Structure formats: structure tokens, C-alpha cells
Amino acid sequence: MQEKQTILSAKGLCKSFAHNGGQVHILSGMDLDIYQGDFTVIMGASGSGKSTLLYALSGMDRATAGSVSYKNGDLVTMSEKQLTALRRSDFGFIFQQMHLVSNLTLRENITVPGYLNRKRTAAETDRRADELLEQMGLSHIKDHLPAQCSGGEQQRCAVARAIIHEPELLFADEPTGALNKRNTTEVLDLLTALNAAGQSILMVTHDARAALRASRIIYISDGKAVGELTLAPYTAESEKHREAQVSAWLTAMEW
Ligand SMILES: Nc1ncnc2c1ncn2[C@@H]1O[C@H](COP(=O)(O)OP(=O)(O)O)[C@@H](O)[C@H]1O
Ligand SMILES: [Mg+2]
Numbered sequence: 120m121q122e123k124q125t126i127l128s129a130k131g132l133c134k135s136f137a138h139n140g141g142q143v144h145i146l147s148g149m150d151l152d153i154y155q156g157d158f159t160v161i162m163g164a165s166g167s168g169k170s171t172l173l174y175a176l177s178g179m180d181r182a183t184a185g186s187v188s189y190k191n192g193d194l195v196t197m198s199e200k201q202l203t204a205l206r207r208s209d210f211g212f213i214f215q216q217m218h219l220v221s222n223l224t225l226r227e228n229i230t231v232p233g234y235l236n237r238k239r240t241a242a243e244t245d246r247r248a249d250e251l252l253e254q255m256g257l258s259h260i261k262d263h264l265p266a267q268c269s270g271g272e273q274q275r276c277a278v279a280r281a282i283i284h285e286p287e288l289l290f291a292d293e294p295t296g297a298l299n300k301r302n303t304t305e306v307l308d309l310l311t312a313l314n315a316a317g318q319s320i321l322m323v324t325h326d327a328r329a330a331l332r333a334s335r336i337i338y339i340s341d342g343k344a345v346g347e348l349t350l351a352p353y354t355a356e357s358e359k360h361r362e363a364q365v366s367a368w369l370t371a372m373e374w
Contacts, residue, residue, distance in 0.1 A: 123154035124177040126288055126319055127176060131185035134171050134343075145171045145341030146182065153288070153321055158314040158353075160333035161323040162374070167339055169323035170292055176321065177210055177290045178202040192270070208236070211281035211289040215296035217273045219265040225276045226252060233283040244283065251279040255309060271302030275309055282318065291322035295329050307332050311353050327369060331361050338372040346372050 134146040145168040153159050153176070163169050174180035176187055178194045187194035189209075194202065206212075217230045226248060233244035252258045255275040265273050274294060281289060291310070295303040303326075311332050314320050322329065330336055332353050338346040347367045350361065 125152045126155045126189070127153040127177060127321075128188040129185065132172075132175060132182050132285070133184040134168070134175055134180075135183050144342055146175065148185070148186075149339070149343055151176075151344050153319075155249070155319050156314075158310070158320045158332055158334045159322070160330045160336045161321070161339060162325065162327075162330055162336055162369070164374070165325055168342060169325070169339065171291050172339065173290055173321070173323045177288075178206050179212075192304065205279070208238075208284065209287045210285035211284070213274070213277050213281050213289070213291045213294045215269075215293040217265070217275060217277040219273055219280075221243065221265055222261045224264060225257055225268065225272075226328065228265070228276055229279045229283055232280055233372040236284040238284070247283060248279070251283065255279055255363065264274060268304060269270075270298045271305040274298060274302070274306045277297070278306070278309055282313070282366065287319065289318055289320045291320060291324075293324050293326070295324070295326055304329065315352065325363065329372075331358060331365055336365065338369075338374070340372070 129149060129151040129174070129292055132146050132149040132151070133144065135144045149172065160224070161172060175182040178197070184196045185195060188281065192201065196204070221230055221232060229251060230244055231246045233239070233248060234241055236244070239247070252261050255278065257272060257275060260268060288359040298306060307329060312319060324330060334350055334352060336348045337344050348365065351357065353361070
């Protein structure tokens with residue numbers, strides 16, 4: 120098997136916040152490599168710093184110390200302008216709240232940010248948006264406003280918007296956190312299919328069901344990565360076996 124390429128590498132990552140006149144340390148010297156093609160899931164208790172870590176790894180926020188190497192740069196010391204450009208060109212983002220624009224249709228929510236990308240013409244963006252709408256089963260409602268759609272449909276639209284520019288890495292922060300069981304399955308199936316087609320994904324979640332989709336799970340506690348589990352590619356048939364495997368591991372991690 121071919122050696123996996125490292126896409127993102129964090130070393131000695133620290134993040135502290137000012138609190139009550141002192142400092143609280145959320146990330147305290149975290150070392151972490153993320154590999155191309157993986158569906159990496161970061162788990163940890165609520166408040167353990169998962170979102171903080173995702174923000175630091177994606178350049179949405181800056182770590183207090185340490186480095187995040189990506190291509191030839193370091194996200195911790197890069198200028199604000201470089202960071203913004205990098206986020207726009209190389210990264211995609213989905214969140215618990217979909218943040219769709221309420222007065223734009225699903226299709227417009229996908230195409231409008233796509234038009235900002237200089238790599239493609241508007242016509243190419245339109246074509247890709249239509250392909251994504253088809254792939255995500257949204258073609259029949261592409262002219263609906265977000266409020267007319269289910270949570271699962273809205274989140275699938277948010278995924279399409281996040282990948283319209285073909286990001287190297289798709290970041291997801293609790294993307295199923297606001298969804299019911301059926302919509303959760305829909306969105307997880309979509310992420311699984313994208314990953315099977317080659318999309319690298321880094322998702323943080325406290326939902327053990329969402330974590331089952333991972334090819335690699337990293338557990339964080341006390342500001343450090345304390346364990347990891349590598350899994351075979353997800354299939355629906357393997358779910359039961361996986362559930363037992365992941366649940367035993369999470370217990371060992373004191374989840
Ligand atoms: N901007 C901030 N200022 C102060 N404290 C923060 C800030 N952001 C997060 N925290 C604190 O950092 C800890 C980790 O938060 P977070 O990364 O959101 O955890 P998780 O996503 O694992 O639930 C929490 O105790 C939270 O209150
Ligand atoms: Mg969080």
C-alpha cells in the first residue's frame with residue numbers, strides 16, 4: 120500500500136484564552152498529522168477543545184504557540200491576508216449551523232461563493248453546482264429557499280457550497296449536531312461518499328455515530344492528542360462490527 124501523504128501537520132500547538140485575569144490553556148502542546156485521503160475524526164468530551172483545535176488547524180483562528188504546517192507555509196505565523204486567501208482556495212467548511220443565506224435559493228447558495236473563485240468561469244461554476252446538486256439529491260429543490268427545506272437538505276447544500284471550489288481539505292465542526300437521526304444519516308452518507316471519491320475530511324464531533332464513518336479517529340483530552348484508532352473504509356455492512364470496535368476503544372479512552 121502506498122504511504123499516505125501528510126496534508127497538515129501541527130507541532131506543539133498551544134491555545135490559551137484570557138479568563139478571570141489569568142489564562143486557561145485549551146490546547147497544550149498538541150502534535151498531530153492529518154493525512155491526505157483520510158476521513159479523520161477528532162473526538163473528545165464537550166469542552167475539551169475540539170472546535171478550538173479545528174479553528175487553529177484551519178486558520179480560522181490563530182494558535183498561541185506551535186506550528187501548523189500546510190504546503191510550504193505555517194498557519195500560525197502567516198499574515199491575515201495569506202490566511203484568508205488560503206482558506207478560500209484550499210479549505211472548505213461546514214458547521215453545526217448551516218449558515219445558508221436565507222434569501223438565496225439552494226442553487227444560489229452554492230454558486231455565489233463559487234463565483235468568487237478565480238480558477239473557474241461563471242459557466243464552469245454553474246455546471247459544477249448542477250453536478251453537485253444532482254449528486255446530493257437536491258436537483259428537484261434547487262430553486263427552494265433554505266427555510267423550505269429539511270435540516271438534512273440544508274446541510275447537504277452547505278456541503279456543496281463548501282466543496283464547489285474543490286478544496287484540498289474539508290473541515291467539519293459537529294455537522295450533524297443540529298440534525299435528527301434520519302437527516303444525520305443522510306449527511307453522513309454524503310460525507311462518506313465524498314471521502315470514498317477522494318475528498319480529505321477533518322471532522323470534529325462528540326457524536327459516536329458520526330465517528331463510525333472515520334478512517335482514523337483521534338481522541339483529545341487535557342489539550343493533547345491521547346490516542347488514535349485506524350479503521351478500514353466504512354461500509355453499511357460493517358457498521359455493527361465497527362460500532363463494537365469504536366465503542367470499546369472509546370471506553371478505553373475514558374469517553
Ligand atoms: N474565545 C474564547 N474565549 C475564552 N474561552 C474560550 C473561547 N473559546 C473557547 N473557550 C473555552 O475553551 C474550552 C474548549 O472549547 P471548545 O473548543 O469549543 O470545546 P469543544 O468544541 O470540544 O466542545 C471551553 O471551556 C470554552 O469555554
Ligand atoms: Mg465544539
